[in-house]
Amino acid sequence: MQEIMLTEKQATEKFISGVPSEFFHLHKQCKGKARYVKKLKQLFAGWDNKPLPGYGIVDFILEPTDSLLKQGWEIGCVGVEIKSSFNLIAKPGRAIAQILDYQSCEYSLPNGNIPEELSMIFLFPFRETGCLIASIMQQEGLGFVRYDPKFEPQFRLLHANTSHEPVFNYYSDGSVEIRRPRYGKKFGHR
Numbered sequence: 001m002q003e004i005m006l007t008e009k010q011a012t013e014k015f016i017s018g019v020p021s022e023f024f025h026l027h028k029q030c031k032g033k034a035r036y037v038k039k040l041k042q043l044f045a046g047w048d049n050k051p052l053p054g055y056g057i058v059d060f061i062l063e064p065t066d067s068l069l070k071q072g073w074e075i076g077c078v079g080v081e082i083k084s085s086f087n088l089i090a091k092p093g094r095a096i097a098q099i100l101d102y103q104s105c106e107y108s109l110p111n112g113n114i115p116e117e118l119s120m121i122f123l124f125p126f127r128e129t130g131c132l133i134a135s136i137m138q139q140e141g142l143g144f145v146r147y148d149p150k151f152e153p154q155f156r157l158l159h160a161n162t163s164h165e166p167v168f169n170y171y172s173d174g175s176v177e178i179r180r181p182r183y184g185k186k187f188g189h190r
Contacts, residue, residue, distance in 0.1 A: 005085040006125055012059070012082045015124045018147035018155045020170045023068040027061040030079075032105025033115070056102045061118065063109060072178050075167070077107070078157065079121040080145055088127045095123055096133065099142055120167070120181065122157055134160050141181065143167070153177070 006014065019026050037045075037052050045052050060080040064073045079102060083095050099121040106115035124145040137143070137160035144164070146156040153169035159181050169177040 008082055008084040008087075011084060011125050014147060015060070015080065015082055015145065018145075018149070019062065020155055020174075020176075022174070023065055023071075023073075023170065023176060024062040025065060027063060027109055029057055029059065030061045030107050030109070031055050031057050032102065032107040032118075034105050035117070036104050038104075053101070056105045058099075058102045058105075058107070058118070058121065061107060061109065063111075068176070068178075071176055073168075074180065075119040077109070077116060077118055079107075079118040080124055081121065082124050085125055088123065088125065092127065093133075096137065096142065099123065100140060103140065120157075120159070126158070 016026065033055050034053055042052060058079040059082045061077050062080060063077050079099070081095065081099050081102070088095055102121055103118065106117055108115045120141040120143060122143045122145045124147070126144045126146040141159075143158050143160045146158055146164075148154065149172075153166075153171045155168075155170040156166050157168040158164040158166050165179065165182065166177070167179055167181050171177075
């Protein structure tokens with residue numbers, strides 16, 4: 001089966017139509033203040049006589065509803081960055097580097113909650129990562145959104161690894177399945 005190629009606008013529309021609103025509040029174009037900037041990026045800014053990056057703007061933040069929290073959701077808000085199918089195929093490293101930068105930011109939501117980091121950030125549309133850098137993505141809490149209303153589960157948040165394990169499945173009957181992420185626990189020496 002041939003993959004349908006989506007522009008960024010088409011991907012955005014498809015993503016918005018798939019988010020189960022009874023389980024997630026959808027916040028668009030969320031600006032986050034950088035909590036830290038990696039040393040090499042600090043050096044580049046200095047060498048180029050530019051200021052340090054001060055913020056990042058993630059396309060969407062999914063904030064869990066009370067209903068989802070009652071179902072057992074434990075990882076708080078998650079981010080979603082939308083790309084065209086072409087950009088994810090031709091330039092996957094750029095998209096991955098971008099969402100890694102977004103993980104160093106704290107985001108304030110319209111509800112006035114205390115700024116918080118995103119526990120995971122997902123790319124949309126879905127892209128196989130077995131041949132990319134799945135092990136690094138899983139360690140860093142990155143993943144993909146998969147949405148297809150013709151198949152069950154219809155909407156999925158998948159932790160990037162070779163098997164694309166779901167942390168969230170949404171079915172057409174309104175039921176959900178939630179799993180804790182299994183990867184990203186290790187620090188340092190392996």
